[in-house]
Amino acid sequence: MMLSIYVCQETVGLLRGDPSRIAAQVLSGIGFLGAGTIIQMKGSVRGLTTAAGIWIIATIGMAVGCGLYLIAFVATLLVLFVLTILEQIEHRVNVGNEARTIRLKVKGIVKSIEPYRDVLARYNIHLSRVYVEYDYEASTTRLNLLILIREHSDFIEVFSALHDLRPTISISLSNQADLS
Structure with a gap:
């Protein structure tokens, strides 16, 4: 930060830099x-927290470079609070829940996800994200439903209810990271 001022003063002879x-x-x-x-x-997007962390650390570094130590200190405390305390609170709220992916391959092109959302809600399953892949040539749709569910849940009834929505070619349950 101070480099902007000193470069102008030393090289050009100006009293004020920008x-x-x-x-x-x-x-x-x-x-x-x-x-x-x-x-x-x-x-799936990964690395947003890391990118935001890099950016905020750079801004804190610039504040230190300008001599704004109190602002840099307070910003550092806020960042630590968000990255540690709020993360612990989030984990406590989701204790007992597992992130999973229900993968469906159905006949036809699915135009609305609402019936699937309704079935999952009926079984107290939280749908966090949906990824859809259409195969127009084969007239099939692949649905990856990222869910939060209680440990030890029985999926037989859930799968049956999802199957009843439209003709289903395949259905499976996998870890959240497995979206292939």
Whole structure:
């Protein structure tokens, strides 16, 4: 941050520099690096927290560079609170829940996910994300339903209810990371 001021004073002889120029370029560059940490894989996005962390650390570093130590300290405490305490609270709220993927291959092209959402809600299953793949040539739809469910749930009734919605070629349950 101070480099912007000193470069102008030392090289050009100006008394005042423009510290916002380097700050803007630092944020752009860090944003570019953060974008590199974000990975999109089969409809699932990973690395957003890492990218946001890199960006906020750069801004805290710039605050320190400007001599704004109190702001940098408070921002650091807020980041630590969000990344540690709120994460622990989130895990406590979801204790006993497992993230899973129900994979369906059905005949025809599914135009609405609502009937599937209704069936899952009837069995107290939280649907967090839906990934859809259409095969127009074979006239089939693949549905990957990312769910949160209580451990030791019985899926026989759930699968039967999902099957009753439309002719189903296959249905399976897998870990959340398995979206293939």
